Amino acid sequence: MLRLRRACATIARGTKFVSAGTLAIQDSSSPKIELLGVSKTFATSQGSVKALDKTNLKVATNEIVCLVGPSGCGKSTLLNLVAGFLSPSEGSVLVDATPVPGPGAERAVVFQQDSVFPWLTVAQNLAYGPKARGLHAGEVSSIVERLLSLVGLAEYRDFYPLQLSGGMKKRVDLARAYANKPAIMLMDEPFGALDVLTKEKMQIELLRLWQEEALTILFVTHDIEEALFIGDRVVVMTPRPARVAADVTVHLERELDPRRKTSADFQALRQQLMDTLSQNEAESAA
Numbered sequence: 422m423l424r425l426r427r428a429c430a431t432i433a434r435g436t437k438f439v440s441a442g443t444l445a446i447q448d449s450s451s452p453k454i455e456l457l458g459v460s461k462t463f464a465t466s467q468g469s470v471k472a473l474d475k476t477n478l479k480v481a482t483n484e485i486v487c488l489v490g491p492s493g494c495g496k497s498t499l500l501n502l503v504a505g506f507l508s509p510s511e512g513s514v515l516v517d518a519t520p521v522p523g524p525g526a527e528r529a530v531v532f533q534q535d536s537v538f539p540w541l542t543v544a545q546n547l548a549y550g551p552k553a554r555g556l557h558a559g560e561v562s563s564i565v566e567r568l569l570s571l572v573g574l575a576e577y578r579d580f581y582p583l584q585l586s587g588g589m590k591k592r593v594d595l596a597r598a599y600a601n602k603p604a605i606m607l608m609d610e611p612f613g614a615l616d617v618l619t620k621e622k623m624q625i626e627l628l629r630l631w632q633e634e635a636l637t638i639l640f641v642t643h644d645i646e647e648a649l650f651i652g653d654r655v656v657v658m659t660p661r662p663a664r665v666a667a668d669v670t671v672h673l674e675r676e677l678d679p680r681r682k683t684s685a686d687f688q689a690l691r692q693q694l695m696d697t698l699s700q701n702e703a704e705s706a707a
């Protein structure tokens with residue numbers, strides 16, 4: 422059975438709940454991603470909407486942090502700020518201790534909706550980014566070969582997206598995001614539209630990609646089991662405007678086997694998180 426390479430992935434069981442603002446990062450070097458007192462307010466025709474309110478968050482290099490929280494609380498807004506698609510109304514969004522200047526190739530974004538080009542084959546889709554970066558044909562082709570084999574699509578290299586299943590298309594999407602060798606993957610409910618089995622395969626695919634290189638991943642999901650399966654930490658956001666309500670370090674043994682979702686430890690942690698989410702919503706409704 423495959424296991425992840427990290428030292429921290431081995432058998433430290435139990436959960437640590439950390440209150441908002443004091444995050445459980447052991448690494449003393451500067452975080453890969455840091456939000457410092459970040460607020461974001463949108464001006465709309467109905468008035469202003471505050472999506473984030475003085476949010477603080479740190480993500481260490483090579484960490485996978487999952488964000489969960491009620492719908493409309495500000496998760497996508499947070500991700501879009503790190504992607505550089507939005508700028509903060511207040512506070513700082515830092516990557517490698519430098520304010521995010523705008524979108525950049527080192528921060529790949531994967532949405533629920535595929536961003537594959539329907540008029541290009543699988544191989545051409547994967548070659549698109551490296552070509553656009555001006556790499557030589559030889560380099561492009563070696564990246565494409567590696568990605569095809571990494572996501573198990575070598576036999577489908579000449580297929581068009583229309584000829585692929587939803588799961589295969591998502592793999593192309595993932596590989597395409599990965600083709601530019603990003604340091605950070607920002608994923609917004611990327612597997613939300615997939616059926617349960619395909620979703621589990623994709624979670625494993627993602628963890629395999631993450632094993633390949635030092636990737637830091639910020640992953641939004643509404644699926645708590647998904648968050649616990651892939652995350653080093655699960656950050657629970659409050660209802661809008663989003664702040665960090667709880668920051669949970671996942672100390673479960675990390676095998677690439679979806680059956681571990683049924684273990685007592687896993688389910689106990691899932692229940693704790695569900696309780697935190699409900700309490701969170703009840704407090705904000707009170």
Ligand SMILES: Nc1ncnc2c1ncn2[C@@H]1O[C@H](COP(=O)(O)OP(=O)(O)O)[C@@H](O)[C@H]1O
Nearest residue numbers: 463465470472491492493494495496497498499
């Ligand atoms: N571009 C925008 N203009 C106005 N309001 C927005 C915009 N983007 C998000 N919002 C509002 O900000 C809040 C948070 O949205 P979002 O971050 O998409 O939530 P989530 O991803 O947690 O479901 C919502 O009330 C949403 O309507």
Ligand SMILES: [Mg+2]
Nearest residue numbers: 496497498609
């Ligand atoms: Mg969203």
